[in-house]
Amino acid sequence: MRNIAGAGGVGDNVSTPDQIAASSPSPSQPTTTTAGAGGEGTRGAGNPGSKPVRSESTAGILFGIGAYGLWGLLPLYFFILMPASAIEIVANRVVWSLLFCALLITITRAWKSFWAAVKDRRVFGPLALAAVLIAINWLTYTFGVTTGHAVETSLGYFINPLVSVLLGVFVLKEKLRPLQWAAVGIGFVAVGVLTFSYGQLPWIALILAFSFGLYGFVKKRVGPKVDALTSLSVETVVLAPFAAITMVVLAVTGVETLTTLGAGHFWLLVASGVITAVPLLFFGASARRLPMTTIGLLQYFAPILQFIVALTVFNETMTTARWIGFCVVWLALVLLTIDMLRTTRKNSVLKKRARLAAAGA
Numbered sequence: 001m002r003n004i005a006g007a008g009g010v011g012d013n014v015s016t017p018d019q020i021a022a023s024s025p026s027p028s029q030p031t032t033t034t035a036g037a038g039g040e041g042t043r044g045a046g047n048p049g050s051k052p053v054r055s056e057s058t059a060g061i062l063f064g065i066g067a068y069g070l071w072g073l074l075p076l077y078f079f080i081l082m083p084a085s086a087i088e089i090v091a092n093r094v095v096w097s098l099l100f101c102a103l104l105i106t107i108t109r110a111w112k113s114f115w116a117a118v119k120d121r122r123v124f125g126p127l128a129l130a131a132v133l134i135a136i137n138w139l140t141y142t143f144g145v146t147t148g149h150a151v152e153t154s155l156g157y158f159i160n161p162l163v164s165v166l167l168g169v170f171v172l173k174e175k176l177r178p179l180q181w182a183a184v185g186i187g188f189v190a191v192g193v194l195t196f197s198y199g200q201l202p203w204i205a206l207i208l209a210f211s212f213g214l215y216g217f218v219k220k221r222v223g224p225k226v227d228a229l230t231s232l233s234v235e236t237v238v239l240a241p242f243a244a245i246t247m248v249v250l251a252v253t254g255v256e257t258l259t260t261l262g263a264g265h266f267w268l269l270v271a272s273g274v275i276t277a278v279p280l281l282f283f284g285a286s287a288r289r290l291p292m293t294t295i296g297l298l299q300y301f302a303p304i305l306q307f308i309v310a311l312t313v314f315n316e317t318m319t320t321a322r323w324i325g326f327c328v329v330w331l332a333l334v335l336l337t338i339d340m341l342r343t344t345r346k347n348s349v350l351k352k353r354a355r356l357a358a359a360g361a
Contacts, residue, residue, distance in 0.1 A: 060289025064298040067282035070275070072305025075145045075153070076313065077275060081268060084257045086142035088250055089272070092258065093138065094236055094243035096273030101233040104277070113230045124234065126222040131235035133215040135242075137208060144204040150310035151318065155194070156208025157303040158329050161336055162187040163213035171217065179339035183332040190328035197321035228284040232277060293344045297337065 081089055105111055117123045144153040162184055168174040176184070194202045219231070226234075250256035258269050287295055307326075310316045318326075 056289045060286045061294070061298070063282045064286035064290065064295060065301065067279045067286060068298055068301040069305065070279040070282070072302040073309065074275075075150050075306055075309050077268075077272075078142055078145045079314070081265070082146055084265075084269065085255070086139055086146055087246060088256055088258070089142050089146075089269070090135070090138045091243040091246040091250070092269045093272040093276050094135075094239045095247065096270050097232070097276045098236040098240045098273070100273035100277050101229065101236060104229055105233060108229070110227075110229060113227065114233055117226050117230050117234050118237070120225070123222055123225050126218050127226070127231060127234045128238045130215055130218045130222075130231075131238040133211050133218065134235060135239055137211040137215060140204055140207045140211065144208075148314070148316060149204050150306060150314050151316045151322070152198075152202055152204045153208060154303040154306035154310060155202060155326065155329065156205035157212070157306070158300075158326075158333065159187060159190070159205060160209045160212050161299075162332060163209040164216065165336070167213055167217050177339055177343070179335050179342075183336040183339070186328055186332040186335065190325050190332060193321060193328055194325035197319055197325055228280055229277075232280055291344075293340065296340060300333070 078089060084092075105114055117127070141153050141156075144150060144156075165176065165180055165184055169176060191202070191206075194205075222231075247256065247258070251259070258266055286298075290298075311318065
């Protein structure tokens with residue numbers, strides 16, 4: 001489910017790392033640039049038979065809502081899979097995702113792109129690292145949901161944009177704007193308040209935020225070289241041997257639930273492959289049609305849904321101190337979003353002036 005590293009600074013875009021690579025069009029598909037994204041795409045009002053920009057934007061928003069909506073409701077899926085453990089759920093998720101991706105690659109005839117990615121060390125290396133990071137993220141997230149910490153898992157994705165800003169400072173050596181500094185400072189205050197509330201560091205939220213932030217950072221580096229489906233396929237190939245061994249060990253030790261709780265439970269676990277891949281593909285379709293500013297705003301849809309599910313379905317407790325901590329986090333995100341919108345508007349004006357100047361030259 002989310003990275004912020006953008007060309008104009010890590011805080012310029014508040015997009016989700018889980019699938020940043022999906023924002024780069026597939027080599028086999030034409031590039032589409034929508035209004036606000038800058039530049040001219042191969043599909044636009046000026047091309048005969050092309051779809052109107054408004055129609056493309058509407059489709060992009062619907063795909064984005066579909067992606068983030070599915071991610072936001074994912075805790076419900078994990079809940080109905082209980083008593084399967086987090087380890088078993090993730091292992092099944094990897095194995096069945098690989099089979100589903102293989103089917104999609106066959107249907108779309110994208111094996112050439114897949115093998116090219118596997119053979120290219122500059123692509124395979126970063127994707128292997130990304131696979132490790134997303135495995136940590138999935139395990140932590142599933143563990144949190146299945147052990148009564150769904151509220152804390154939503155917190156992890158709320159603070160992820162702040163973590164991505166920090167990565168920009170310490171890894172990319174970027175300079176923060178005043179509102180970004182304020183957001184980061186407020187974020188640290190929020191962690192302090194939540195640490196007091198929980199009686200310990202909210203480690204589930206922090207592992208989720210940092211693993212996802214690093215995952216997005218790695219995917220951002222390799223994103224232009226590989227499409228979303230190929231990226232997911234390579235990552236699952238890296239993880240599949242470990243997942244398969246885990247499933248065998250669980251079966252031998254008698255603690256697996258895949259084949260012991262009936263056909264319904266079996267097919268629900270098998271469906272994890274589709275449930276993992278479909279939101280990613282929706283995100284890719286959305287990112288190709290929308291400017292990253294819009295994607296950045298849509299990303300909050302997922303943790304909000306997770307938070308609501310945790311309170312209304314799982315009946316998790318929110319103390320006064322935790323409410324204060326969450327409100328402080330939300331204040332930091334408001335400042336970060338305002339900064340993002342102001343920077344996007346400023347860049348848009350500068351680009352417009354540059355085009356006018358070039359036209360008048």
